[in-house]
Amino acid sequence: MLIAWSEKGVCKDSTISFFAHSDTFKHYYYYVYNCGSFRVTSDYEINRESGFYPLVMIIMDGSLKLEYEKEVYSVSSSEIVLLDQFHPHHYWCEDHCSFLFFHFNGKDSSSLVRHLLEINASPVFSCPQFERIVETFSQTYRTLIYHNLKIERELSVMVYEILCQLESNEQMYVHNIEHYSKSVGQAITYFQQHVHENVTLAEICDVVHLSPYYFTRLFKKETGFTPISYLSNLKISLAKIILRTTNITISQIADSLGYSNDASFINAFRLRTQTTPAAYRNRLKALERFGSIETHNQKTIKNNPSLTALQPSVELEDPVKKSAGANAANSVK
Numbered sequence: 001m002l003i004a005w006s007e008k009g010v011c012k013d014s015t016i017s018f019f020a021h022s023d024t025f026k027h028y029y030y031y032v033y034n035c036g037s038f039r040v041t042s043d044y045e046i047n048r049e050s051g052f053y054p055l056v057m058i059i060m061d062g063s064l065k066l067e068y069e070k071e072v073y074s075v076s077s078s079e080i081v082l083l084d085q086f087h088p089h090h091y092w093c094e095d096h097c098s099f100l101f102f103h104f105n106g107k108d109s110s111s112l113v114r115h116l117l118e119i120n121a122s123p124v125f126s127c128p129q130f131e132r133i134v135e136t137f138s139q140t141y142r143t144l145i146y147h148n149l150k151i152e153r154e155l156s157v158m159v160y161e162i163l164c165q166l167e168s169n170e171q172m173y174v175h176n177i178e179h180y181s182k183s184v185g186q187a188i189t190y191f192q193q194h195v196h197e198n199v200t201l202a203e204i205c206d207v208v209h210l211s212p213y214y215f216t217r218l219f220k221k222e223t224g225f226t227p228i229s230y231l232s233n234l235k236i237s238l239a240k241i242i243l244r245t246t247n248i249t250i251s252q253i254a255d256s257l258g259y260s261n262d263a264s265f266i267n268a269f270r271l272r273t274q275t276t277p278a279a280y281r282n283r284l285k286a287l288e289r290f291g292s293i294e295t296h297n298q299k300t301i302k303n304n305p306s307l308t309a310l311q312p313s314v315e316l317e318d319p320v321k322k323s324a325g326a327n328a329a330n331s332v333k
Contacts, residue, residue, distance in 0.1 A: 005036065009044025009093065017144050021152060030109060030159040031152070035102035035141065045092035050085060053103040054113045056162065057081040058134060062097035066090070068123050073274050080125040080133065082166065084113045100137050104159045116166055121283050122274045128233060129165040131224045136161050183208040183215065184222045191231050195238060198258040199231055236272045239265070243281045250277050 005016045016036030025031060033053050057064075059079050066073040066081060067090040075081055075091075083089050117123060127133060140158040143151055180188065186208050191199065204227055205212050219227045235257045242253055254265035269277050 005038070007044075009040050009042070011039040011041065014038040014040075019152070019155065025152060025156075026106060028107060029153075029156045030104055030106035032155040032159060033103040033105060035100075035137075035155070037098075037100050037141070039098045040093045040096070042093055042095055044097070045090075047090045049088050053085055053105045054109060055081070055083045055085075055103050056101060057083075057091075058100040058130075058137060060098045060100065060134070062093070062095060064091050064093055064097050064099070066123065071274075073122070073124050075124050078126070078130050080127055080130070080166065082113060082116060082120075082123055082125060084110065084117065086110075100134070100141070102137070102155075102159070106156070106159070112163060116163065118284075119167070120273075121280045124274050125166055126233070126272050127166065128224065128230075133162050133165050136165070180222050181218065183210055184219050187215075187219060187227060188223075188230075191227075191234055195231070195234050196256055196258050198260070201228055232268060233272065235259075236269055239269060239277065240273070240280065243277055244284055253277065 003016060004012065005014050006012075014037060016034055016038075018034045019032055021031045057075075057080065059075055059077055059081070061077050063077070064075045064081075066075055068083065069087060081091075136158055140151070140154050143154060187204050190204060190207050201212050201216070205215050208215060210218070216226055219225070219230070223230055225233065239253055239257060242248065242256075248256075250265070251262050254262045257265065259265040259268070266276055269275075269280070273280060275283075
């Protein structure tokens with residue numbers, strides 16, 4: 001049952017529901033302790049040393065600030081926050097924010113949350129599946145209004161589906177484009193084939209033979225992204241795989257993905273992941289040393305071929321040879 005919620009900084013039209021589950025259900029399935037839809041103001045602030053359950057927050061509008069593991073994040077619309085119950089966390093609103101949320105628990109939920117946080121290297125997720133996640137939550141939440149007697153099972157399915165969609169956060173490569181229109185499918189294929197280049201909107205519009213205005217609207221309607229945002233996310237997804245599975249330098253990665261310089265790549269990476277490429281790689285290496293995650297060592301790649309990165313289609317130059325070549329050219333001049 002939905003109830004209005006009264007709390008400092010929480011607007012009157014905010015709602016929340018609490019649930020009781022049998023011990024048997026809690027033992028075998030994911031379950032939701034509470035879920036809701038909040039609209040908050042600058043008076044809203046939560047500061048916990050620990051929580052009872054993991055928390056998912058789906059930011060619909062505005063923004064929040066989050067302090068987690070000594071890092072401060074700015075969380076904006078269309079981003080998702082995942083927090084485990086074992087770490088202190090502090091989040092607050094500086095202006096306004098609307099978000100959906102749920103606390104959940106159940107069999108192996110803690111280890112799954114740790115896994116998701118490790119592979120994302122951040123509690124803030126920028127998901128290509130954001131609209132799908134919102135719809136998954138909203139469909140279940142709407143059933144609360146009608147007092148659906150099977151809501152316990154539907155909530156469990158909702159948790160599982162959303163966590164699976166968070167785990168596939170990096171899978172920007174669309175293998176089946178049949179459900180897209182011909183033009184959008186064509187553009188996605190072109191982006192995949194030219195992810196190592198600096199593709200412009202004008203260039204992709206020439207490929208699909210549509211005007212920039214019409215094509216941008218069509219592409220965003222079908223994918224949830226503008227064409228250039230989609231390509232940028234594709235580049236960062238590939239960058240994360242390369243960082244996790246190879247030892248090539250940040251400069252080489254930037255060059256192989258068509259960035260004009262290292263700074264452009266680092267800024268684009270930070271914008272979408274809330275961390276730098278070097279910090280992302282170092283964190284994964286630290287986790288690997290402690291046995292928490294598999295990254296790029298040859299043994300784990302042999303045991304799990306899926307860890308192998310898609311290699312850049314351009315040949316990476318050896319920086320020593322490149323420097324020697326440049327010096328030779330200068331000497332000729």
